[in-house]
Amino acid sequence: MSSAHRIGSLLTTEGHRLTTGRRAVVEAALASDDLFSVADVQRLVPRIGRATVFRTMRLLVDLDLVCRVRLEDGSLRYRLRVAPEHHHHLVCTGCGSVEDFSDCGVDAVSKTLAGRTKYEIQGHRLELYGLCPTCCVSSG
Numbered sequence: 001m002s003s004a005h006r007i008g009s010l011l012t013t014e015g016h017r018l019t020t021g022r023r024a025v026v027e028a029a030l031a032s033d034d035l036f037s038v039a040d041v042q043r044l045v046p047r048i049g050r051a052t053v054f055r056t057m058r059l060l061v062d063l064d065l066v067c068r069v070r071l072e073d074g075s076l077r078y079r080l081r082v083a084p085e086h087h088h089h090l091v092c093t094g095c096g097s098v099e100d101f102s103d104c105g106v107d108a109v110s111k112t113l114a115g116r117t118k119y120e121i122q123g124h125r126l127e128l129y130g131l132c133p134t135c136c137v138s139s140g
């Protein structure tokens with residue numbers, strides 16, 4: 001089964017209708033680079049409305065099929081979700097490649113903070129930026 005089919009059947013299982021527009025967006029997302037933007041998807045499906053692209057991407061994020069990745073400049077990219085568990089992204093500022101990591105250690109900080117502030121902490125976001133080994137070599 002292709003990834004598009006897998007995602008399609010998952011959406012249907014979750015009770016979402018896979019309209020032609022949504023299917024086109026899913027296929028465009030699968031055909032995109034490792035990190036892609038809504039504009040990248042739109043270029044691949046110029047006939048699909050911007051709102052449909054946004055809604056479909058949001059749905060894919062909600063279903064944990066796609067990750068949102070915040071770049072260092074604050075702009076947003078998407079990435080097909082590889083790791084099913086809680087994880088974060090290590091983003092190369094040179095070439096844009098992404099590495100997942102799950103051992104973030106923030107849970108311990110959350111617990112301490114919850115104890116001190118009496119907050120019920122519900123989650124956290126963390127993105128790290130740097131140069132991947134390949135970019136380190138090429139930058140000397």
Ligand SMILES: [Zn+2]
Nearest residue numbers: 067081082100
């Ligand atoms: Zn991810």
Ligand SMILES: [Zn+2]
Nearest residue numbers: 092095132135
């Ligand atoms: Zn790199």
Ligand SMILES: [Zn+2]
Nearest residue numbers: 088104105106
């Ligand atoms: Zn974490």
